[in-house]
Amino acid sequence: MKNILFILTIFAISIQTLSCKTPEKKTIEHFPDGTEIPQSLTDTTRINSEKLGVQLAVTDFGAVGDGQTLNTESIQKAIDEAANKGGGVVIIPKGRFLTGALFFKPGTHLHVSEGGTLLGSDDIANFPIGPSRMEGRSIDYFPAVVNAYGVDGFTITGKGTIDGNGLKYWEAFWQRRAENPKCTNLEVSRPRLVFIQNSKNVQLQDVKLHNSGFWTTHLYRCSNVKLLNLHIFSPAAPVKAPSTDAVDIDACTNVLVNGCYMEVNDDAIALKGGKGVSADTDPTNGPNENIIIQNCTFGFCHSAVTCGSESIHNRNIIMRHCKVNGPSRVFWLKNRGDTPQLYEYILVENITGKADRLLFAKPWTQFFDLQGRETPLLSTSNQVVFRNIELTCQIFADIEISEYDKLKNFTFENLKITAEKGELNKSLIEGLNLKNVVINGKLIE
DSSP states (O other), X not given: OHHHHHHHHHHHHHHHHHHSOOOOOOOOOBOTTSOBOXXXXXXXXXXXXXXXXXXXXXXXXXXXXXXXXXXXXXXXXXXXXXXXXXXXEEEEOSEEEEESOEEEOTTEEEEEOTTEEEXXXXXXXXXXXXXXXXXXXXXXXXXXXXXXXXXXXOEEESSSEEEOOOHHHHHHHHHHHHHOTTOOGGGSOOOOSEEEESOEEEEEESOEEEOOSSOSEEEESOEEEEEESOEEEOOOSSSOOTTOOSEEEESOEEEEEESOEEEOSSEEEEEEOOOSTTGGGOTTOOOEEEEEEESOEEOSBSEEEEEOSSOSEEEXXXXXXXXXXXXXXXXXXXXXXXXOEEEEEEEEEEEEEEOSEEEEEEEOOTTOOOTTOSSOOOEEEEEEEEEEEEEEEEEEEEXXXXXXXXXXXXXXXXXXXXXXXXXXXXXXXEEEEEEEEEETTEXXX
16 A cells, blocks of 8 residues: 555656746847846837826817917926826827927826827927037037936837928028038037937837937937837938938947837937047046847938947947848948047847948048047947848948058858948958858858
């Protein structure tokens, strides 16, 4: 009897052991410098705006969605009321709600309903000048349509549209450029679409960001930001939308851009942080660190991802699992000798499609100013990897360097490139490593 009980006990233990599943080990990913990527950074869970507090429709505050009535005051009242109630969501319902600059407050959020449009005014008078950030400098400038200064946890949700209504601003810019071909971007007054500053744990998801008068989405000194499934667009024809960068990441840490479509008449994603000969000592400037761009599609743009021209230090930059169909450049290193620059630990992998160039690295001289300094400063790109890329392009690697530019420790691995000009001047890169690089059917060694 004891033997039978012993056998039954062993059998029961065996069955229990077999029925227990071994816990799945979560894959630990690393940035190019070897540090661990926090799993929270790549979590793409959507935020439910209905759980963010009181829900306030702008129509309850007098806003009219006819596309003509200026609703700035009414919508701002809704924002202020949400803040007064301890936090909540300002809802743009169906309709076209014309507005000037809006300023979100701590605890407040924006939800643009499907069929709803928050329409920026094309009259710059509706954007009062105040402290801001533009082109690598902290200056007084026009605010954006949507502004959030120090709003931790700020979200923009919904499947509606924020439209910058930028045509008049674009036409004014090109008129000024015709009068003075050397005019700067700031000589024509125009607003951005979204500007978020000094904010943590920010998430923008699912909305359409279209037709900005100037930069589309500008993040300055923010951390833990997620841009998910955004559709960002401005036209290149019949009127070019100048300087309408899709996303400007300016002195930020831990940023995820996932599943977005970007097609603009300038750089899609531009990494900024400051410019000028003493930019690295200015406390308003800073590096970009731990930036992940993945699962995105790029239509026409000057570059899918750009380091510069207003950058001082970019570290741990990943572009992966992306499709390109029309960028002039997939990855652009803007090396400007009037600013100390270091771009390091960059990974570009699993890219497919068509572009004019895969890599573009040349000295950047637009609005160059040494501010009395006799010699340019050094721009360095170090530890850069391109791998697992299949691309049709005109030029494989369009590279020029001066004595003040340094490209070193580049790896090209598992590339299949079809190019009109497939040459690679190996002498321009210090520490070049080639692994299974096939250009026009020929293995390059």
